Amino acid sequence: MVHPPTPVVILLAGLSLTTTAARLQYSVPSRVPRDATPLDCTPVGVSMEFFMWPSYMTNITPPMQCISRFTDIYGEKMPIRIGGTTQDRATYDPSFDGYVSYTVASPLDAPDTLTYGPRFWDLINVYEGETMLGFNRGDNNQTNTYLAVVEAKERALNHLWAVELGNEPDVYLWQNKSDAVSPWNASQEGADAADWAQGFIDVWQSPLPILTAGSYAVAYDDNPEWPNTDYLINTAYNDTVKAAVRVYVGHLYAAPPGNNTLATEMNHAKTVSDLAVFADRVATAASVNRSFILGETNFHPYDVDMDATFGAALQTLDKSLHAVTLGIKRLFFHQGTINQALFNWWSDNQINAPFYGGYFAALALGGGDHIVELDSGNSSYAQYVIYRQGRPTKAVLLNTDYYSGSGERSNASITLDGLLSSKVKALRMTAASTDVTTNGIGTYPTIGGQYFSNVDCSSMGALRYESTTVSSGEVTLTIAASEALLVYL
Ligand SMILES: *[C@@H]1O[C@H](CO)[C@@H](O)[C@H](O)[C@H]1NC(C)=O
Numbered sequence: 001m002v003h004p005p006t007p008v009v010i011l012l013a014g015l016s017l018t019t020t021a022a023r024l025q026y027s028v029p030s031r032v033p034r035d036a037t038p039l040d041c042t043p044v045g046v047s048m049e050f051f052m053w054p055s056y057m058t059n060i061t062p063p064m065q066c067i068s069r070f071t072d073i074y075g076e077k078m079p080i081r082i083g084g085t086t087q088d089r090a091t092y093d094p095s096f097d098g099y100v101s102y103t104v105a106s107p108l109d110a111p112d113t114l115t116y117g118p119r120f121w122d123l124i125n126v127y128e129g130e131t132m133l134g135f136n137r138g139d140n141n142q143t144n145t146y147l148a149v150v151e152a153k154e155r156a157l158n159h160l161w162a163v164e165l166g167n168e169p170d171v172y173l174w175q176n177k178s179d180a181v182s183p184w185n186a187s188q189e190g191a192d193a194a195d196w197a198q199g200f201i202d203v204w205q206s207p208l209p210i211l212t213a214g215s216y217a218v219a220y221d222d223n224p225e226w227p228n229t230d231y232l233i234n235t236a237y238n239d240t241v242k243a244a245v246r247v248y249v250g251h252l253y254a255a256p257p258g259n260n261t262l263a264t265e266m267n268h269a270k271t272v273s274d275l276a277v278f279a280d281r282v283a284t285a286a287s288v289n290r291s292f293i294l295g296e297t298n299f300h301p302y303d304v305d306m307d308a309t310f311g312a313a314l315q316t317l318d319k320s321l322h323a324v325t326l327g328i329k330r331l332f333f334h335q336g337t338i339n340q341a342l343f344n345w346w347s348d349n350q351i352n353a354p355f356y357g358g359y360f361a362a363l364a365l366g367g368g369d370h371i372v373e374l375d376s377g378n379s380s381y382a383q384y385v386i387y388r389q390g391r392p393t394k395a396v397l398l399n400t401d402y403y404s405g406s407g408e409r410s411n412a413s414i415t416l417d418g419l420l421s422s423k424v425k426a427l428r429m430t431a432a433s434t435d436v437t438t439n440g441i442g443t444y445p446t447i448g449g450q451y452f453s454n455v456d457c458s459s460m461g462a463l464r465y466e467s468t469t470v471s472s473g474e475v476t477l478t479i480a481a482s483e484a485l486l487v488y489l
């Protein structure tokens with residue numbers, strides 16, 4: 001829920017056309033407002049593309065090294081999801097002794113079909129964190145999928161947080177998946193999803209609830225025929241199936257950017273607009289006492305260069321904070337084919353720029369129990385306040401204006417009042433420009449002056465907190481275009 005704001009916004013034209021300085025003032029409620037949104041204690045997680053799961057675990061080092069940085073923040077393992085398009089191409093072979101088997105023309109391709117064996121799930125026990133595990137529904141072989149389900153339960157139940165039957169079933173017809181029969185609208189898909197869920201319940205038995213429901217690719221609000229979780233809850237699912245569902249799930253990518261620039265795509269108002277459709281989905285899930293999550297998300301659905309930039313890190317941060325403010329419990333940032341998907345947080349030997357945004361979001365939300373957003377969601381500037389045990393503990397001030405790296409860098413000057421402390425300290429996330437990637441030699445975003453080591457994901461360089469005096473309960477902080485400030489109140 002977005003906290004009702006009373007901002008004073010003055011836009012001052014600067015000396016050149018590109019220079020403006022925004023001044024905003026917000027009051028920080030000194031006690032947690034009644035409409036503040038409760039926070040999960042591990043809100044930011046990652047989704048790993050199904051066929052890549054063994055590679056993320058065993059072939060490259062950055063993911064697990066960087067996830068341990070989240071563990072330090074959360075005090076527990078980051079939740080993960082194993083799934084994606086290739087879960088609906090996977091055949092379970094109980095006698096196969098490896099993790100996965102497939103053939104591709106290039107290591108940057110995803111396989112059209114793959115086989116996996118029981119050892120695939122042993123890696124979940126190695127990971128030891130809450131895992132949302134995907135199974136194949138798209139190929140329409142319930143025998144094979146339920147065989148796999150029973151064996152996964154046998155091997156990895158202790159870490160299975162949720163079970164997903166099918167990835168993005170709303171686009172099965174378009175993908176020519178055999179499970180989808182035209183017309184593949186909300187009623188066809190809903191009945192099929194319920195049938196699969198009931199079949200699962202019959203073989204799984206307990207513990208319940210454990211299923212996810214939805215996992216839809218597209219959250220069109222204007223097409224009543226399109227499958228959506230509201231339809232599952234209100235129409236397709238009976239009480240038995242609803243009782244077995246642990247969590248309702250949507251996926252979110254920004255529409256392909258076309259000619260849109262990074263400046264447009266990363267803007268706070270755009271992020272708010274992209275997430276808006278989920279407010280109703282969260283409410284419908286809550287009406288049956290269930291949470292709603294983004295089971296798979298990242299910047300764009302098709303690779304575009306901007307997805308690897310520092311601007312993507314800012315979008316990752318803003319999306320995480322605004323999503324949890326809407327009541328979305330968790331977000332799983334998708335990691336696709338290694339060295340191929342531009343939004344990936346890691347390559348085989350490198351920490352990528354978007355990771356900085358995910359890490360900063362965890363730093364902001366970790367330890368918090370409620371959040372409010374102070375802004376109205378219609379400008380480039382976002383302000384969030386995180387509460388713990390009734391008191392404001394942190395604020396995030398975000399300036400999503402673009403900066404090319406040359407010329408004067410605009411800034412926003414934000415005054416927070418109602419503060420009780422005598423001074424605040426802050427960590428700044430910044431980069432030389434919005435377009436910075438970690439692909440160049442020695443170019444990095446920084447958080448408190450530090451960057452992540454490609455060797456072990458440790459923080460390199462001296463950590464620098466900024467300290468600002470509070471006078472009469474007020475502090476004024478400046479956030480340049482494409483910067484974020486985490487303020488410890
Ligand atoms: C479905 O899976 C079962 C069990 O793995 C297998 O025996 C059968 O051949 C599969 N059916 C099809 C049509 O592939």
Ligand SMILES: *[C@@H]1O[C@H](CO)[C@@H](O)[C@H](O)[C@H]1NC(C)=O
Pocket residue numbers: 174175176
């Ligand atoms: C689905 O099948 C049609 C007809 O064979 C083909 O043109 C199309 O490319 C296929 N779509 C996908 C996503 O494979």
Ligand SMILES: *[C@@H]1O[C@H](CO)[C@@H](O)[C@H](O)[C@H]1NC(C)=O
Pocket residue numbers: 191194195198238239240241
């Ligand atoms: C609930 O729905 C499932 C799936 O449609 C169906 O198989 C099952 O019989 C229904 N249960 C009851 C109690 O009606």
Ligand SMILES: *[C@@H]1O[C@H](CO)[C@@H](O)[C@H](O)[C@H]1NC(C)=O
Pocket residue numbers: 183185186187188224225226
């Ligand atoms: C889906 O399509 C079927 C067959 O055309 C139609 O009867 C039904 O009303 C549609 N349902 C929804 C929810 O759109």
Ligand SMILES: *[C@@H]1O[C@H](CO)[C@@H](O)[C@H](O)[C@H]1NC(C)=O
Pocket residue numbers: 257258259
């Ligand atoms: C991009 O701009 C070009 C030139 O104006 C236009 O022809 C094209 O349709 C635009 N593409 C998209 C996806 O908007």
Ligand SMILES: *[C@@H]1O[C@H](CO)[C@@H](O)[C@H](O)[C@H]1NC(C)=O
Pocket residue numbers: 289
């Ligand atoms: C709502 O679900 C939670 C578990 O998610 C359970 O502990 C609680 O009892 C449920 N409340 C109601 C009213 O069913």
Ligand SMILES: *[C@@H]1O[C@H](CO)[C@@H](O)[C@H](O)[C@H]1NC(C)=O
Pocket residue numbers: 376378379
């Ligand atoms: C944003 O919305 C608020 C509240 O509705 C309004 O006061 C303000 O003028 C809007 N700002 C812009 C830039 O549209």
Ligand SMILES: *[C@@H]1O[C@H](CO)[C@@H](O)[C@H](O)[C@H]1NC(C)=O
Pocket residue numbers: 014019020021408409410411478480
């Ligand atoms: C913010 O921008 C204004 C207007 O360009 C400029 O005068 C000021 O020095 C900038 N402040 C900082 C801290 O960069």
